Amino acid sequence: MIYLIHLHDIQKKLPQTDTLLFDNLNFALNGHQSVAIQGRSGSGKTTLLKIVAGFDTRYNGLYEFKGVTISKNPKKNIKFRKDTIGIITQNYNLLGDRNVQANIQLGLNEQSKNQNKDIEKMLSLVGLPGYSTKKISEISGGEAQRVAIARALIKKPAILLADEPTGALDEKTELEILELFKNIQNLGTKLIMVTHSNAVAEVCDGKYVLENKRLISN
Structure with missing residues (x-):
């Protein structure tokens, strides 16, 4: 069977200590529309997302996307990531001077003649209609996260990777972002989310825990 994402026997060592972080880790994104990954601090959750995004290529094992092996040359992965992956982080990574x-x-x-209309549609989707000209310094943390989500979704990626996307938000704003993630799943975009929050994990229809150097279905 060909999966959207398939990790085969991934072995990853920490570069400083040569300690094994992953050992024969396997994962297949099958029928799930969304997956939550949890685990203790230091278990490798963010590193796993970096492997899926093609940022981290220093591992043994095989990573396939739609049946095609992903290169272990970081430069070759730029196009794959640009065409296929949307990324959201806890700190938003927005440019404050724009x-x-x-x-x-x-x-x-790529630029298109309809890009302004596309951006407005995306802003409406994330609950920020009319925000195009607002400065990043003028908006709240929850609004900044919505902008980051809009930026990740604008290219219609096959999969959205979210690393602790609500970690810096208060409880009320977290709930609002969770509703947004539910709507995103209806668009057909797959979601893999690293989170320490059980409430966030409950939004996903697949749940995994990183423990004992492997990814275990929860």
């Missing part, structure tokens, strides 16, 4: 529209434009693979 407005909302300019930040979302960074997610586009």
Whole structure:
């Protein structure tokens, strides 16, 4: 069977100590629309996302995307990531000297005559209609996370990777972002989310725990 993402016997060592972080880790994104990955601090959750995104290629084992082996040359993975992967982090990674529209434009693979209309549609989707010209310094943390989500989704990625996407938000804003993630799943975009929050994990239809150097279905 060909899976969207398939990790075969991944072995990963920490570069400083040569300690095994993953040992024969396997994972297949099958029928799930969304997957939550949990585990103790230091278990390798963020590192696993970096492998899936093609950032971290220093591992043994095989990573396949739609049946095609992903290169272990980071430079060769730039196009794969640009065409296929959307990424959301806890710290948003927005450019503070640009407005909302300019930040979302960074997610586009190429410019188009309809890009302004596309950006407005995306802002409406994430609950920020009319925010195009607002400066990043003028918006709240929850709004900044919504802008980051819009930027990740604007290119219509096959999969969205989220690393502790609600970690810096208060409980009320976290709940609002969770509703947004539910809507995102209806778009057909797959979601893999690292989180320490059980409430966030409950949004996903697949749950895994990183323990004993492997990914275990929860």
